[in-house]
Amino acid sequence: MSARTDLAWSAEIASERTERALTGLAEDPAAASVFTRDLGPLAREQAALAPSIASPLAGAITSIKALFDVAGETTTAGTKVLQGEPPAERDAPAIARLREAGAVFLGLTNMSEFAYSGIGLNPHYGTPDNPAYPGCAPGGSTSGGAVSVALGLCDIAIGSDTGGSLRIPAAFTGITGFKPTQATVPLAGGKPLSDTLDSFGPMARSVADCELAWQVMAGLPAVPEAPEVGRLVVARNFGFDELDPVIAEGFEAILSALGDAGFKILERDLGCIDLYGKFAPWQMTSVESRAHYEDLFQGRAEDFDPRVHSRMSRADELDAVSYRQALNNRNAFAEAFAAELGGDFLLLPTTPLLPPKVSDLSDDAEFGRANLLALRNPSLANCADGCSLAMPFGHNDLTLSAMLIGARNNDAALLACGKAVEAVLTRLG
Structure with a gap:
C-alpha cells in the first residue's frame, strides 16, 4: 500500500x-x-x-x-x-x-x-x-x-x-x-x-x-535553486579505505558519468585531514549527551539500550581540558575545511559498506565495527560544520549512494549542484 x-x-x-x-x-x-x-x-x-x-x-x-x-x-x-x-x-x-x-x-x-x-x-x-x-x-x-x-x-x-x-x-x-x-x-x-x-x-x-x-x-522563502554543474573534489586521502568492492566500482562508474556530463572533477588530497585526526566525534557526543541526560544515565541504566549507555560512558575517559581541546581542534578543522574547499564540493561514497544483516549485529564487536564504518564518511560534514547531500543511484542491480559535502553556509549552492548530479545519477542502473 x-x-x-x-x-x-x-x-x-x-x-x-x-x-x-x-x-x-x-x-x-x-x-x-x-x-x-x-x-x-x-x-x-x-x-x-x-x-x-x-x-x-x-x-x-x-x-x-x-x-x-x-x-x-x-x-x-x-x-x-x-x-x-x-x-x-x-x-x-x-x-x-x-x-x-x-x-x-x-x-x-x-x-x-x-x-x-x-x-x-x-x-x-x-x-x-x-x-x-x-x-x-x-x-x-x-x-x-x-x-x-x-x-x-x-x-x-x-x-x-x-x-x-x-x-x-x-x-x-x-x-x-x-x-x-x-x-x-x-x-x-x-x-x-x-x-x-x-x-x-x-x-x-x-x-x-x-x-x-x-x-x-x-524560515526561508520557498524558491527552488536551478540545477548548476559545480566543481567536484575527489580526495582519495579520506573516505576510500575499506570500501565494499561494489561500492568502489559504483563510485568509479559515477565519476565517469559525471565527467561525461560536463562536471569538472578535481582529484586532489585534502590538506585539512591532518587536523581532522586531532580529535574524534565521540569526544563531543559522549560528553554532551551525558550533560543532558546524566541523571537518567546514572539512575536508570537498566532501562537504556546497553550499547548507547556504553557509548555515553566514554565521557568518563575525558577531563575538562581534554574536552575543551577537542572543541578547539574541531573549530580549527572547520575553519580549515571551509577555506580549503571554498565553493567546490567534496564527492565520495556516502558509506563504505552495504547495509549489514540485522542477524549479524547481535555480536557487539560486529555491531561496533559496522557502526563506526557507517559513520566514518558522513561524520566529516558534521565536524566541518558543513552541509551534505546523500543521493541514490543504481549499479549492478544494487542501490548505492553518493555524497556531496559543502562548506558551511553553502547550502543553496550545494542543493543546486545536487540537482545537477542527481540528473546524472538517475540515468544509471
Missing part, C-alpha cells in the same frame, strides 16, 4: 492521500516498527486544512523523528526512560514552520535511542526492516523516517544528523538525505545528542523535495 503511487502531493488531494497512507500504515506488514506513534487524527485534520494554505508544501505527507517536540505528544527520542515525561506544550520551531506550511504529520518515527547510532537498531520499539535490502539494517539514527519515505508512506521525513543520521539511512534505503549547516535550522525543541554536531533536516525522494522542506524548516 503506497501513499504516493502515481499521485504527487497537492493540497487538493491531501485527504485522499492521507487516508491511503494511514491504511498502509495499519495494514502493510513492512510498516511494522517504522513509527513509535501514528498521528491519524492530527493528520486528517491537517489534510482537511491543506487546501486553505498557500504553500508548495501544503498536503505533503510528513513523518517526524521521535526526538522532536510535537504539541500534545511525549517526546521519547526512541527511549524507554523518557516515556513517562509530560507531553510537549508546543511544537519545536522547525516543526511549527512545517505545520504552518501545510505539511501533514503522519506519525512519530522510530530511531536509535537518543540518536546514538548509525545503524538504526532499537531494542525498545523494534527495528524497521529495510525495503531496499530486506533483512538488513535500515541505517540510523533516523531509521523509521527513511523507511517511511522508502515505503511510499510519506513524501518527506524530518530527522536529525549528528554524524550521518539523515544520510546513512538515506543511503541504506535508497532515498535522498540532506544535512544542512547546523545554524540554518533551529535546534530548540529537539532532544539533543551533541550541541556541537547536531543538525536538523529532511529526507525525501529527490533533492528538490529536500530543498523545499529545508527552506520551510529554516
Whole structure:
C-alpha cells in the first residue's frame, strides 16, 4: 500500500492521500516498527486544512523523528526512560514552520535511542526492516523516517544528523538525505545528542523535495535553486579505505558519468585531514549527551539500550581540558575545511559498506565495527560544520549512494549542484 503511487502531493488531494497512507500504515506488514506513534487524527485534520494554505508544501505527507517536540505528544527520542515525561506544550520551531506550511504529520518515527547510532537498531520499539535490502539494517539514527519515505508512506521525513543520521539511512534505503549547516535550522525543541554536531533536516525522494522542506524548516522563502554543474573534489586521502568492492566500482562508474556530463572533477588530497585526526566525534557526543541526560544515565541504566549507555560512558575517559581541546581542534578543522574547499564540493561514497544483516549485529564487536564504518564518511560534514547531500543511484542491480559535502553556509549552492548530479545519477542502473 503506497501513499504516493502515481499521485504527487497537492493540497487538493491531501485527504485522499492521507487516508491511503494511514491504511498502509495499519495494514502493510513492512510498516511494522517504522513509527513509535501514528498521528491519524492530527493528520486528517491537517489534510482537511491543506487546501486553505498557500504553500508548495501544503498536503505533503510528513513523518517526524521521535526526538522532536510535537504539541500534545511525549517526546521519547526512541527511549524507554523518557516515556513517562509530560507531553510537549508546543511544537519545536522547525516543526511549527512545517505545520504552518501545510505539511501533514503522519506519525512519530522510530530511531536509535537518543540518536546514538548509525545503524538504526532499537531494542525498545523494534527495528524497521529495510525495503531496499530486506533483512538488513535500515541505517540510523533516523531509521523509521527513511523507511517511511522508502515505503511510499510519506513524501518527506524530518530527522536529525549528528554524524550521518539523515544520510546513512538515506543511503541504506535508497532515498535522498540532506544535512544542512547546523545554524540554518533551529535546534530548540529537539532532544539533543551533541550541541556541537547536531543538525536538523529532511529526507525525501529527490533533492528538490529536500530543498523545499529545508527552506520551510529554516524560515526561508520557498524558491527552488536551478540545477548548476559545480566543481567536484575527489580526495582519495579520506573516505576510500575499506570500501565494499561494489561500492568502489559504483563510485568509479559515477565519476565517469559525471565527467561525461560536463562536471569538472578535481582529484586532489585534502590538506585539512591532518587536523581532522586531532580529535574524534565521540569526544563531543559522549560528553554532551551525558550533560543532558546524566541523571537518567546514572539512575536508570537498566532501562537504556546497553550499547548507547556504553557509548555515553566514554565521557568518563575525558577531563575538562581534554574536552575543551577537542572543541578547539574541531573549530580549527572547520575553519580549515571551509577555506580549503571554498565553493567546490567534496564527492565520495556516502558509506563504505552495504547495509549489514540485522542477524549479524547481535555480536557487539560486529555491531561496533559496522557502526563506526557507517559513520566514518558522513561524520566529516558534521565536524566541518558543513552541509551534505546523500543521493541514490543504481549499479549492478544494487542501490548505492553518493555524497556531496559543502562548506558551511553553502547550502543553496550545494542543493543546486545536487540537482545537477542527481540528473546524472538517475540515468544509471
